[in-house]
Amino acid sequence: QVQLVESGGGLVQPGGSLRLSCAASGFTFRSYAMSWYRQAPGKEREWVARITSTGGVRTYADSVKGRFTISRDNAKSTVYLQMNSLKPEDTAVYYCNVLVLGYDYWGQGTQVTVSS
Numbered sequence: 001q002v003q004l005v006e007s008g009g010g011l012v013q014p015g016g017s018l019r020l021s022c023a024a025s026g027f028t029f030r031s032y033a034m035s036w037y038r039q040a041p042g043k044e045r046e047w048v049a050r051i052t053s054t055g056g057v058r059t060y061a062d063s064v065k066g067r068f069t070i071s072r073d074n075a076k077s078t079v080y081l082q083m084n085s086l087k088p089e090d091t092a093v094y095y096c097n098v099l100v101l102g103y104d105y106w107g108q109g110t111q112v113t114v115s116s
Contacts, residue, residue: 002026002105004096009110012086016114020081022096022107029077032100036070036081038092045095049081064090086114
């Protein structure tokens with residue numbers, strides 16, 4: 001079965017950096033685009049970034065463009081989110097996502113807190 005396991009969250013000061021990882025299994029990872037979403041307290045889940053199966057095309061939400069970088073390692077079945085210049089408004093639970101055969105799969109999420 002499809003499994004997505006996020007890691008790398010934590011507490012960081014404004015202006016700091018974190019790198020999130022999402023280890024995938026149960027499907028042919030190299031064949032699917034992958035995305036990151038986030039959900040802040042009291043808000044709806046929002047899309048953050050997407051990377052195509054080969055990594056050739058990466059797209060970002062305006063709120064993170066220029067600060068976040070999505071990447072993938074198909075040999076390790078892992079997708080990453082490098083987050084730089086973090087702001088308090090980036091505080092959220094971050095989720096990895098894949099759409100396989102018309103069904104959305106989600107990981108359990110990893111908490112990112114940006115605070116001084």
